[in-house]
Amino acid sequence: MTTTSTPALDLPAGVEVTGALRPGYEQILSRPALELVASLHRELEPRRQERLAARAEVVARVAAGEDLDLLPETEHVRADPTWRVAEPAPGLQDRRVEMTGPTDRKMTINAMNSGARVWLADQEDANTPLWENVVEGQINLRDAVLGTISFTSPEGKEYALATTDHASLPTIVMRPRGWHLGEKHVTVDGQRVAGGLVDFALFMCASARAQLDAGKGPYLYLPKMEHHLEARLWNDAFLLAQEALGLPRGTIRATCLIETFPAAFQMEEILWELREHSAGLNAGRWDYLFSVIKTYRTRGADFVLPDRASVTMTAPFMRAYTELLVSTCHRRGAHAIGGMAAFIPSADEEVNAAAFQKVTADKQREAEDGFDGSWVAHPGMVPTCREVFDHVLGERPHQLDRTREDVQVRPADLLDVAATPGEVTERGLRANIEVGIRYLSVWLTGRGAVGIHHLMEDAATAEISRSQVWQWLHQGVTLADTGEQVTRELIHRLTDEVLADLPGGASDHRAATDLFLQVAVADEFVDFLTVPAYETMP
Numbered sequence: 283m284t285t286t287s288t289p290a291l292d293l294p295a296g297v298e299v300t301g302a303l304r305p306g307y308e309q310i311l312s313r314p315a316l317e318l319v320a321s322l323h324r325e326l327e328p329r330r331q332e333r334l335a336a337r338a339e340v341v342a343r344v345a346a347g348e349d350l351d352l353l354p355e356t357e358h359v360r361a362d363p364t365w366r367v368a369e370p371a372p373g374l375q376d377r378r379v380e381m382t383g384p385t386d387r388k389m390t391i392n393a394m395n396s397g398a399r400v401w402l403a404d405q406e407d408a409n410t411p412l413w414e415n416v417v418e419g420q421i422n423l424r425d426a427v428l429g430t431i432s433f434t435s436p437e438g439k440e441y442a443l444a445t446t447d448h449a450s451l452p453t454i455v456m457r458p459r460g461w462h463l464g465e466k467h468v469t470v471d472g473q474r475v476a477g478g479l480v481d482f483a484l485f486m487c488a489s490a491r492a493q494l495d496a497g498k499g500p501y502l503y504l505p506k507m508e509h510h511l512e513a514r515l516w517n518d519a520f521l522l523a524q525e526a527l528g529l530p531r532g533t534i535r536a537t538c539l540i541e542t543f544p545a546a547f548q549m550e551e552i553l554w555e556l557r558e559h560s561a562g563l564n565a566g567r568w569d570y571l572f573s574v575i576k577t578y579r580t581r582g583a584d585f586v587l588p589d590r591a592s593v594t595m596t597a598p599f600m601r602a603y604t605e606l607l608v609s610t611c612h613r614r615g616a617h618a619i620g621g622m623a624a625f626i627p628s629a630d631e632e633v634n635a636a637a638f639q640k641v642t643a644d645k646q647r648e649a650e651d652g653f654d655g656s657w658v659a660h661p662g663m664v665p666t667c668r669e670v671f672d673h674v675l676g677e678r679p680h681q682l683d684r685t686r687e688d689v690q691v692r693p694a695d696l697l698d699v700a701a702t703p704g705e706v707t708e709r710g711l712r713a714n715i716e717v718g719i720r721y722l723s724v725w726l727t728g729r730g731a732v733g734i735h736h737l738m739e740d741a742a743t744a745e746i747s748r749s750q751v752w753q754w755l756h757q758g759v760t761l762a763d764t765g766e767q768v769t770r771e772l773i774h775r776l777t778d779e780v781l782a783d784l785p786g787g788a789s790d791h792r793a794a795t796d797l798f799l800q801v802a803v804a805d806e807f808v809d810f811l812t813v814p815a816y817e818t819m820p
């Protein structure tokens with residue numbers, strides 16, 4: 283019989299780790315990693331708190347009638363045509379297909395074998411930040427880079443890397459948690475540490491050297507930023523980590539998601555702040571929609587979006603956002619990466635054909651607009667995305683030379699939400715309730731992404747669902763198909779009906795339903811669904 287003992291950690295002064303420890307955790311929660319966590323926290327936490335408070339001020343100004351706009355104080359950054367971001371780093375030149383997904387052991391191996399050029403290894407939208415996911419995700423990334431990763435499923439299926447030749451494996455780009463999330467199992471001087479800084483420090487200490495030895499580097503996707511000074515905070519984290527680990531400046535590279543409404547007005551500034559570490563921008567469409575709703579939630583009918591299913595990338599305000607992103611990136615020598623078409627393959631051939639058609643059309647539009655690559659949520663979608671980008675790029679690794687001088691997007695175009703076609707219907711309300719509850723049920727078990735009705739659902743898409751319900755309720759929207767007004771009573775009635783149709787019924791979804799209703803019908807808007815959800819977890 284083998285015995286396993288709880289490992290001991292070598293803790294620096296002021297650092298506490300309260301999460302359960304399993305064998306192997308001590309290699310990730312190493313002394314240098316925890317020292318880096320402590321330095322990052324002590325150096326950056328006051329500014330993180332300032333930035334979080336500043337987000338609320340923006341929402342308050344919008345509620346008072348002020349619109350988002352370009353910042354006058356950074357006019358000099360936008361007006362200077364001469365600056366460029368760093369040259370693309372090794373492993374990040376050709377990004378025509380990027381797979382995204384959670385970092386559990388099986389999916390890590392599947393992602394590495396998917397044929398994508400890049401794998402976004404996700405600690406954000408596709409992950410529940412359960413302590414085990416946080417630490418074991420980093421073990422899996424390290425083992426993937428070292429080529430030692432393997433897994434046997436409960437059914438006995440064996441998983442291993444198809445090759446250890448890193449040139450033909452996807453480049454790993456880790457997405458840490460956004461600035462809003464804390465990590466309750468790690469404290470420094472008695473304070474909870476930012477979850478993103480924990481993810482970053484653990485990744486840097488466990489995997490950066492191995493990534494460099496593999497001919498690539500420590501690369502990140504940065505989520506959910508709302509201001510260019512949040513990008514400066516990350517840049518300062520990079521400088522500190524590079525210094526601490528003896529890595530040359532510019533070794534770390536980061537692609538920033540432009541996935542909040544305020545950030546769309548600061549694309550140039552975000553590139554500028556990270557310019558020596560930048561690997562471009564990504565159009566994170568789902569969180570973007572969530573942020574549009576969130577930021578303008580009280581501003582009346584002009585900012586009420588129709589049913590989630592009818593808001594597509596061809597809506598004028600979404601076109602403005604993606605066109606601006608490509609032109610901004612290419613003017614500064616940065617990659618522009620497209621977003622997630624949420625369709626995932628299904629066993630139903632008819633559904634499948636429609637899904638592949640929609641994904642193809644979405645990727646075609648992006649490639650023709652000038653994007654250098656795009657995201658897929660499922661290995662089965664990799665060939666579709668690759669074929670579309672192969673057609674446009676051919677042998678070229680990217681299309682940075684397409685500077686899109688024709689694009690003229692004004693702030694008013696980004697704000698033109700009212701021109702979105704579609705209606706708010708009872709079907710849409712019911713769908714939002716179902717997705718919100720079903721997603722949260724899965725999230726609470728430790729899985730941050732799930733397929734529902736042939737669509738990938740993750741934290742970003744669930745945020746849209748619950749914030750639409752909140753906005754429709756608080757704006758007293760009348761449903762186009764039934765003529766009923768959205769009220770708390772109606773939401774409760776539809777919730778009961780939805781639960782009655784779900785396998786397991788209300789009793790299997792009680793915690794998720796409570797959470798969903800807490801964020802969907804509360805008087806005050808809760809900034810992030812995952813914050814109260816995280817507090818319910820061990």
Ligand SMILES: CC(=O)SCCNC(=O)CCNC(=O)[C@H](O)C(C)(C)COP(=O)(O)OP(=O)(O)OC[C@H]1O[C@@H](n2cnc3c(N)ncnc32)[C@H](O)[C@@H]1OP(=O)(O)O
Binds near residue numbers: 383390407569622738
């Ligand atoms: C808004 C945004 O931020 S988008 C980015 C964040 N969201 C994501 O990354 C979601 C990524 N996608 C996923 O997690 C998954 O595709 C899901 C949860 C939606 C569906 O997963 P499943 O229910 O396992 O789908 P399905 O049964 O079709 O999977 C078939 C196989 O592909 C694998 N697979 C599916 N998606 C992925 C993925 N993204 N990464 C790695 N492997 C995957 C499954 O593990 C499964 O492997 P197996 O045959 O060895 O068991």
Ligand SMILES: O=CC(=O)O
Binds near residue numbers: 566569
């Ligand atoms: O992270 C991506 C998004 O669409 O949200």
Ligand SMILES: [Mg+2]
Binds near residue numbers: 505539
């Ligand atoms: Mg997102």
